[in-house]
Amino acid sequence: xxxxxxxxxxxxxxxxxxxxxxxxxxxxxxxxxxxxxxxxxxxxxxxxxxxxxxxxxxxxxxxxxxxxxxxxxxxxxxxxxxxxxxxxxxxxxxxxxxxxxxxxxxxxxxxxxxxxxxxxxxxxxxxxxxxxxxxxxxxxxxxxxxxxxxxxxxxxxxxxxxxxxxxxxxxxxxxxxxxxxxxxxxxxxxxxxxxxxxxxxxxxxxxxxxxxxxxxxxxxxxxxxxxxxxxxxxxxxxxxxxxxxxxxxxxxxxxxxxxxxxxxxxxxxxxxxxxxx
Amino acid sequence: xxxxxxxxxxxxxxxxxxxxxxxxxxxxxxxxxxxxxxxxxxxxxxxxxxxxxxxxxxxxxxxxxxxxxxxxxxxxxxxxxxxxxxxxxxxxxxxxxxxxxxxxxxxxxxxxxxxxxxxxxxxxxxxxxxxxxxxxxxxxxxxxxxxxxxxxxxxxxxxxxxxxxxxxxxxxxxxxxxxxxxxxxxxxxxxxxxxxxxxxxxxxxxxxxxxxxxxxxxxxxxxxxxxxxxxxxxxxxxxxxxxxxxxxxxxxxxxxxxxxxxxxxxxxxxxxxxxxxxxxxxxxxxxxxxxxxxxxxxxxxxxxxxxxxxxxxxxxxxxxxxxxxxxxxxxxxxxxxxxxxxxxxxxxxxxxxxxxxxxxxxxxxxxxxxxxxxxxxxxxxxxxxxxxxxxxxxxxxxxxxxxxxxxxxxxxxxxxxxxxxxxxxxxxxxxxxxxxxxxxxxxxxxxxxxxxxxxxxxxxxxxxxxxxxxxxxxxxxxxxxxxxxxxxxxxxxxxxxxxxxxxxxxx
Numbered sequence: 097x098x099x100x101x102x103x104x105x106x107x108x109x110x111x112x113x114x115x116x117x118x119x120x121x122x123x124x125x126x127x128x129x130x131x132x133x134x135x136x137x138x139x140x141x142x143x144x145x146x147x148x149x150x151x152x153x154x155x156x157x158x159x160x161x162x163x164x165x166x167x168x169x170x171x172x173x174x175x176x177x178x179x180x181x182x183x184x185x186x187x188x189x190x191x192x193x194x195x196x197x198x199x200x201x202x203x204x205x206x207x208x209x210x211x212x213x214x215x216x217x218x219x220x221x222x223x224x225x226x227x228x229x230x231x232x233x234x235x236x237x238x239x240x241x242x243x244x245x246x247x248x249x250x251x252x253x254x255x256x257x258x259x260x261x262x263x264x265x266x267x268x269x270x271x272x273x274x275x276x277x278x279x280x281x282x283x284x285x286x287x288x289x290x291x292x293x294x295x296x297x298x299x300x301x302x303x304x305x306x307x308x309x310x311x312x313x314x315x316x317x318x319x320x321x322x323x324x325x326x327x328x329x330x331x332x333x334x335x336x337x338x339x340x341x342x343x344x345x346x347x348x349x350x351x352x353x354x355x356x357x358x359x360x361x362x363x364x365x366x367x368x369x370x371x372x373x
Numbered sequence: 374x375x376x377x378x379x380x381x382x383x384x385x386x387x388x389x390x391x392x393x394x395x396x397x398x399x400x401x402x403x404x405x406x407x408x409x410x411x412x413x414x415x416x417x418x419x420x421x422x423x424x425x426x427x428x429x430x431x432x433x434x435x436x437x438x439x440x441x442x443x444x445x446x447x448x449x450x451x452x453x454x455x456x457x458x459x460x461x462x463x464x465x466x467x468x469x470x471x472x473x474x475x476x477x478x479x480x481x482x483x484x485x486x487x488x489x490x491x492x493x494x495x496x497x498x499x500x501x502x503x504x505x506x507x508x509x510x511x512x513x514x515x516x517x518x519x520x521x522x523x524x525x526x527x528x529x530x531x532x533x534x535x536x537x538x539x540x541x542x543x544x545x546x547x548x549x550x551x552x553x554x555x556x557x558x559x560x561x562x563x564x565x566x567x568x569x570x571x572x573x574x575x576x577x578x579x580x581x582x583x584x585x586x587x588x589x590x591x592x593x594x595x596x597x598x599x600x601x602x603x604x605x606x607x608x609x610x611x612x613x614x615x616x617x618x619x620x621x622x623x624x625x626x627x628x629x630x631x632x633x634x635x636x637x638x639x640x641x642x643x644x645x646x647x648x649x650x651x652x653x654x655x656x657x658x659x660x661x662x663x664x665x666x667x668x669x670x671x672x673x674x675x676x677x678x679x680x681x682x683x684x685x686x687x688x689x690x691x692x693x694x695x696x697x698x699x700x701x702x703x704x705x706x707x708x709x710x711x712x713x714x715x716x717x718x719x720x721x722x723x724x725x726x727x728x729x730x731x732x733x734x735x736x737x738x739x740x741x742x743x744x745x746x747x748x749x750x751x752x753x754x755x756x757x758x759x760x761x762x763x764x765x766x767x768x769x770x771x772x773x774x775x776x777x778x779x780x781x782x783x784x785x786x787x788x789x790x791x792x793x794x795x796x797x798x799x800x801x802x803x804x805x806x807x808x809x810x811x812x813x814x815x816x817x818x819x820x821x822x823x824x825x826x827x828x829x830x831x832x833x834x835x836x837x838x839x840x841x842x843x844x845x846x847x848x849x850x851x852x853x854x855x856x857x858x859x860x861x862x863x864x865x866x867x868x869x870x871x872x873x874x875x876x877x878x879x880x
Binding site for chain 2: 156165201202215
C-alpha cells in the first residue's frame with residue numbers, strides 16, 4: 097500500500113531531509129513500514145474511495161514527517177521517552193482513523209496533531225497527565241471529550257470536598273528519582289502538588305492526587321503555587337488509621353486535597369476524600 | 374460544549390480542508406536563539422569535525438595528572454570556538470580572521486556561514502575574494518568598461534561596474550595575507566569605512582559579516598599585512614587540529630560523495646529579516662553594571678605603565694610607544710610593583726575603545742545564543758581571549774613569564790589572556806569598594822550641574838579631594854588605582870571649572 101505511493105513518499109522524504117536538522121531516515125522507514133502501513137490497510141478495508149484514502153494518507157505521512165523532523169516522534173523503544181504525538185501517530189490514528197466517520201476524519205487528524213504539538217510546548221507534567229489517562233481515549237471522535245474531561249479533572253476544583261472522612265495514599269517518589277528526599281510541598285492546581293527536594297535546590301517532582309495518584313516527574317513551581325501550611329491537620333487522625341504516618345516534615349491542604357512529606361521517608365502522603373474524588 | 378482551559382490545545386497549525394486533507398501552516402514565532410542553536414548543532418554534527426569544545430560554562434571538575442597537566446570537565450553546555458565564534462560574527466556583523474594550517478576547514482567554516490545566511494552555493498563561489506599576489510584593486514572592486522572610459526569626456530560619464538560581492542551580506546576573503554599592499558589599502562577602506570570609491574563613484578558594503586582567512590597569524594605569506602587592516606579585525610578564530618578518532622566520519626564523507634555545504638537543511642537557513650531581528654535582539658541584551666565593572670577593571674589596567682613618564686597623566690604604554698621604547702625596556706626592578714601580581718607587566722600595549730566595544734558586543738551575542746537576557750561574567754571569560762588574541766602583545770621579557778610554568782602562556786594567547794582575566798577577577802573583589810566610591814562621584818556628576826549651587830560644588834570637590842589624597846597616599850600606584858585617580862582628577866577638574874564659572878557669574 098505504502099509502496100504503491102512510492103513517488104509521494106519519496107517526495108515527502110526529500111522535502112523533510114532538506115528541511116529538518118534532526119531528520120532520522122531510519123525512524124522514517126520504521127514509521128512507513130509500521131504505523132503508516134497499518135493505516136493504509138485500515139483505510140483500504142473500509143469503503144473509503146481510493147482518492148480520498150490517498151489524500152488522507154498523504155496528510156498523515158506529511159504530518160508524520162514533520163513530527164520526525166521536529167523531534168516529536170521518538171523511537172520509544174530506544175529512547176524510553178514517550179510523547180502524546182508519538183502515541184497518536186503510531187497507535188491511535190492507525191487504529192481509529194479508519195473507523196471515524198469519513199466527513200470527520202481530516203478534522204480529527206488535525207485535532208490529534210494540534211493536541212500533540214501543543215502538548216510539546218506545555219509544561220512536561222501536563223503531557224504526562226495526558227499519557228497517564230490514554231486508556232480513557234477510545235476513539236478519535238472522543239478527543240474533544242477526552243481533553244475536556246482531563247481539563248476538568250486537573251484544573252477544575254473537584255466535586256467532592258475534603259471532609260472528615262478521608263483516605264491516605266502513599267506515593268513513593270524514590271521510584272522516580274532514587275536520590276529524591278521530599279521537602280517542601282505546594283499545590284500548583286487543585287489536585288496537583290509539586291514536591292521539592294530537601295537537599296538539591298531546583299529538583300522537584302509533581303504528583304497528581306487523583307484516585308490512582310500519578311507521578312508527573314520534574315515540574316517547575318510557578319509563582320502563586322499555594323496551599324495553606326497545615327502541620328497539624330488532619331495528620332494525627334490519619335496516623336491513627338495509618339501508623340506509617342509519623343514525623344511530618346511539611347504538610348499542605350486545600351479544600352479538596354492534602355499532602356505531606358515525612359522527615360525520614362521518600363514517600364509523599366496524599367489525602368483524598370473517602371469514597372469519591 | 375463549555376469551553377475548558379485546555380480546549381485551546383485542539384487548535385493549532387493543522388486544519389482540515391474542504392477536500393478532506395489536512396493543511397499544516399508553517400511553524401512561526403520559533404525562538405531565534407533556538408534556531409541559532411540548531412544551526413550550531415547541525416554544523417558541529419554534520420559539517421565541521423571538532424575534536425574539542427573549548428568554550429565552557431558551568432562549574433568545572435578538574436582532573437590532574439601527576440605531571441601537573443590539567444583536564445577540565447564542564448558541568449554545563451560547552452561549545453566549539455571554531456564554530457561558535459564564526460556564528461557570532463555572522464549574527465553581529467563583525468569581522469573574523471580564521472587562522473590555522475592549510476586544510477583545517479577555515480574556508481569551509483566561512484562558506485557555511487555564508488550559506489546559512491541565505492546565499493546560494495553559486496553566489497558564495499562567485500563572491501569569494503581569493504588573495505593572490507596579482508590581485509589588483511580593479512580585480513577586487515570592479516572597474517569601468519573600457520568602452521566607457523574611451524567615450525567619456527567627464528569623470529561623471531564613467532560608470533564603474535562594481536563587483537557584486539561588495540554588497541553581499543557575508544563577505545569572504547580567502548588568504549588575505551596574499552593580497553598585495555596596495556590592494557590591502559582598498560580592502561581596508563571597505564572594512565573600516567564601509568565603502569569603496571573609484572572615479573568619484575561610491576559603493577557601500579551595507580551591514581555585513583566578514584570572514585578572512587590566513588594560513589598563519591604572523592602576517593606571513595606573500596605580503597605583510599598592514600597594521601591598520603589587522604586592527605580592523607574584531608576576532609580571531611583558530612582552526613582546530615584533526616583528531617584521528619573521527620577518521621570514520623571522513624571516510625563516510627568520501628563515500629557519500631557530497632560535501633556538507635550541499636546538504637544544509639533549509640530549517641537552519643536564516644532569512645534577512647531573521648538576521649536583522651537577531652542583530653537587534655543581541656544589542657538589546659543587558660550588560661549588568663557588575664559585569665561592565667569587571668571588564669573595565671581588567672582592560673583598564675593593561676595600558677598603565679608606572680615608568681612611562683614622570684607626569685602622572687602620561688603613565689601609559691602609548692607614551693612609551695611614541696618614544697620608540699618598549700615596556701620590556703622599563704619594566705624591571707626599578708618599578709616597585711610586584712610583577713607576579715600586577716597585570717601591566719605582561720603586555721606591551723593596552724587596548725583601544727574599539728576593543729572594549731567588540732568585547733561587549735560578542736559577550737552580548739554569546740549571552741543571547743545561550744538564551745539569556747543579560748551578560749554574565751562567564752560570557753566575558755569565554756569571548757574576551759578571542760577578541761584580544763591579536764590585539765594584545767605580550768611583554769616577553771616580563772619577569773612574570775620567567776616564573777614557574779608561566780612561560781607557556783607566551784605560546785598560547787587564549788590561555789594567556791584568560792589567565793590575566795581570571796587574575797583580575799580575583800583582584801576586583803578587593804578593589805571594588807574603592808571603585809564603588811569613585812563611581813558614586815561619577816554618577817553624581819553625571820546627573821548634571823545645572824542648578825547646583827556654589828556651596829554644594831565646593832563640598833563635592835572637597836570629598837573628591839579627600840578620596841584622591843587617601844588613594845595616592847595609602848594605595849600602591851597600580852593600574853586600577855591609576856585609573857581611579859585619573860577619573861577622580863577629571864571629576865575634580867569638572868567641579869573646579871564649574872566653581873570658577875559660578876564665582877565669575879554669581880553676584
